[in-house]
Amino acid sequence: xxxxxxxxxxxxxxxxxxxxxxxxxxxxxxxxxxxxxxxxxxxxxxxxxxxxxxxxxxxxxxxxxxxxxxxxxxxxxxxxxxxxxxxxxxxxxxxxxxxxxxxxxxxxxxxxxxxxxxxxxxxxxxxxxxxxxxxxxxxxxxxxxxxxxxxxxxxxxxxxxxxxxxxxxxxxxxxxxxxxxxxxxxxxxxxxxxxxxxxxxxxxxxxxxxxxxxxxxxxx
DNA sequence: GACCAGGCACATC
DNA sequence: GATGTGCATGGT
Numbered sequence: 001x002x003x004x005x006x007x008x009x010x011x012x013x014x015x016x017x018x019x020x021x022x023x024x025x026x027x028x029x030x031x032x033x034x035x036x037x038x039x040x041x042x043x044x045x046x047x048x049x050x051x052x053x054x055x056x057x058x059x060x061x062x063x064x065x066x067x068x069x070x071x072x073x074x075x076x077x078x079x080x081x082x083x084x085x086x087x088x089x090x091x092x093x094x095x096x097x098x099x100x101x102x103x104x105x106x107x108x109x110x111x112x113x114x115x116x117x118x119x120x121x122x123x124x125x126x127x128x129x130x131x132x133x134x135x136x137x138x139x140x141x142x143x144x145x146x147x148x149x150x151x152x153x154x155x156x157x158x159x160x161x162x163x164x165x166x167x168x169x170x171x172x173x174x175x176x177x178x179x180x181x182x183x184x185x186x187x188x189x190x191x192x193x194x195x196x197x198x199x200x201x202x203x204x205x206x207x208x209x210x211x212x213x214x215x216x217x218x219x220x
Numbered sequence: 221g222a223c224c225a226g227g228c229a230c231a232t233c
Numbered sequence: 234g235a236t237g238t239g240c241a242t243g244g245t
Contacts (some may be wrong), residue, residue: 033226034226035227037225037226037227038226038227038228039224039225039226039227039228039240040225040226040227040241040242040243041224041225041226041242041243041244042225042226043225043243043244044225044241044242044243044244045226047242047243048242076241076242077242077243078241078242079225079240079241079242079243080227080228080239080240080241080242081240081241081242082240082241083228083229083239083240083241084240084241087228122228122229123227123228123229124228125227125228125229126227126228127226127227127228128227128228131226143226145226145227146225146226146227147226148226186226189226190226193226194225194226198224198225199223199224199225200223200224
């Protein structure tokens with residue numbers, strides 16, 4: 001008995017429907033959210049973004065002009081707020097200096113080149129970079145997060161020790177290079193993670209156990 | 221009150 | 234190269 005990742009995608013999509021990600025109104029807002037959500041519940045991020053929106057600061061030049069302390073106070077609900085103020089400032093400085101704040105110009109750059117540029121910004125790691133590229137830029141790169149890792153490992157599809165790029169390759173080599181597919185698949189995995197694959201309780205009522213043929217045991 | 225959340229950089233061995 | 238730690242608010 002075997003099944004492919006694409007089967008898993010189809011089952012999840014049928015069970016949960018389209019997720020409509022990313023929950024942000026503009027590429028810039030998605031970029032801001034991608035930094036603020038690092039190791040943090042999205043609910044907290046929403047409040048921080050609302051503060052920025054209320055102050056009409058959702059603009060690369062406006063954010064870049066803000067000093068770190070002011071920014072920190074505005075994004076406080078997102079947690080790690082002093083750290084994230086620096087990281088967001090680094091990202092905005094990069095966008096302004098390299099592209100004069102023109103996100104269309106930025107996302108017109110070759111995917112691998114742009115990915116390297118983003119990773120060179122202090123505070124932007126693999127997941128944040130990929131989230132920005134896929135969800136803000138519409139570029140075909142798979143996003144791996146803690147749920148993706150946890151769900152795949154618990155079902156025995158990858159080692160628990162697998163690193164970011166191992167997991168990313170696992171998806172990208174099994175799936176067509178399709179932005180809509182990458183977008184929806186990752187969003188569905190997070191959806192499952194939120195409801196059934198938290199750190200504790202370990203795997204209560206995992207829907208994949210119902211969906212998968214024999215072998216789809218969630219056991220960690 | 222403890223534990224967790226859509227990471228990342230940095231220190232130390 | 235592997236392993237450990239700081240960062241911080243808000244919900245369960």
